Amino acid sequence: MNALLLYCRPGFEKECAAEIQHRAMSVAAGYAEAKPNTGYVLYKCFTEGDAEYLVRRLQFWRLIFARQMIACTAHLKDISVDDRVAEVLEAAQSLPLCGELIVEPTDTNEGKELSKFCRKFSVPLRQKLRKHNKLTDKPKADKPVMHLCVLSGTEMMLGYSIPGNNSRFEMGIPRLRHPKDAPSRSSLKLEEAFLTFVPPEETEKRVTSGMNAVDLGASPGGWTYQLVRRGMMVSAVDNGPMDQALMDTGQVKHFQEDGFGFEPKRKNVTWLVCDMVEKPGRVARLMGQWLANRWCEEAIFNLKLPMKQRFSEAERCLDLMKQYLRDEGVRYQVTAKHLYHDREEITVHLRREPRRDR
Ligand SMILES: C[S@@+](CC[C@H](N)C(=O)[O-])C[C@H]1O[C@@H](n2cnc3c(N)ncnc32)[C@H](O)[C@@H]1O
Structure with a gap:
């Protein structure tokens, strides 16, 4: 896989795709692929290595509809449920040393049901990645952030984002609590x-x-x-x-x-x-x-x-x-x-x- 993975609000994939096509095309040729209500868009690059170039070159803050920007290096399908960690670890071999791991679902109804799985799965995965020198022992804010985007128990996308050129929030969403005495939800x-x-x-x-x-x-x-x-x-x-x-x-x-x-x-x-x-x-x-x-x-x-x-x-x-x-x-x-x-x-x-x- 050689694509930029962008998270967005479900229902706004078309906007996110139009925007990345507009911004990325002149930097690295490719095409945006979006399915309605999935909560993400892929910009598939034609030239090997371009996704990793784009994730540094494109300025994340300039994108309106993307909540997160990740260089996606692997799209794992039909993962064996017996040893998911091993498959992800193998795919992670091509990634740079990362300072943090985020295992996250998409912002969809299916995604909500996967939150618990993500939390649990991140524990053994983090240990294995550390053992194999793919993740620093302690979180390091100046190193890339590894993202595992979980679409189901058997389908996941792996990649990394660049600190300072990404959202610092998991799923690109800050968790805020509605104050009880605020006059409106907005x-x-x-x-x-x-x-x-x-x-x-x-x-x-x-x-x-x-x-x-x-x-x-x-x-x-x-x-x-x-x-x-x-x-x-x-x-x-x-x-x-x-x-x-x-x-x-x-x-x-x-x-x-x-x-x-x-x-x-x-x-x-x-x-x-x-x-x-x-x-x-x-x-x-x-x-x-x-x-x-x-x-x-x-x-x-x-x-x-x-x-x-x-x-x-x-x-x-x-x-x-x-x-x-x-x-x-x-x-x-x-x-x-x-x-x-x-x-x-x-x-x-x-x-x-x-x-x-x-
Ligand atoms: C979405 S509501 C604002 C909600 C508010 N921000 C809150 O958090 O409670 C939009 C408001 O804009 C006001 N509004 C629309 N046109 C306006 C105008 N020309 N001048 C002043 N207020 C206007 C409406 O009266 C309405 O109360």
Whole structure:
């Protein structure tokens, strides 16, 4: 096997395939293979060794629909149930020395039933891999991560990802617990976004108590809840009602206004977040304007994509926003991801490029 293995949300294989075809083709020729509702896509390379080249060359953070990116070197089928470990070990001989092993199912109903098997199977496999010098004795964060993707008890795909160019979460999914007192489930979306877009070592500086934030389309307050929890003062903009417990914190000011016409009075806003249900092109442009006007430093927003060509529509909206920012002479960084808690939408992080310390 000489393929890139990408995990995605089941039902979004088409988007993930269109995107990898678009990004990888000019780097290493191949074709994307996707089956609906499997939760993964394979980009099969024509030239030997290209998958291992791609997993280093392609920038994972630039992929919207992929949750994980793995150089897949073996697709094991009809594995003998008597000695699965031996078969996987043999296939692992071609892998580099890895610093960690993850045995994981796909994000499907069949996958859920395999979670226990994965946990159990990882124990003897880890021991054998260590004994045969395929895995370091202690986890090493600077070495490749070995992935065994379990499709069934007799079918598995083996490969590795590169630290710093992968998702640090198992299955590419951060495990978050819904806070009991959050006013809506979409609260977790913003929590996942902060985890995804702000590196842990920068969180204390960039997402912190005392900052000012604006939440456009805030009702009933799931996203505002996350900002308040981090000690921020929030202007919540929405005609709809806000959760009373949030208002009682004294950290929230409710503006019953149109989010497209709202302008912060004082220009001291660090974070803009926006979850308005609106045309994605319109939202992307508004976000570009906030950054160009210096009304915020960083923004996290959703682009709702209920249409069929979701990848091309996402690209179109992001390109319009980037073009607008370039025309305005703004230097920016942008990352877009289809998060675990996103459904027919993607989440985007936009940031004014920070000044470099001399
Ligand atoms: C998906 S809900 C937001 C949920 C919220 N993020 C939460 O976690 O509770 C979308 C909200 O956008 C608001 N909205 C839509 N268009 C808007 C506009 N032009 N200005 C302000 N709010 C708007 C709606 O009233 C609705 O409350």
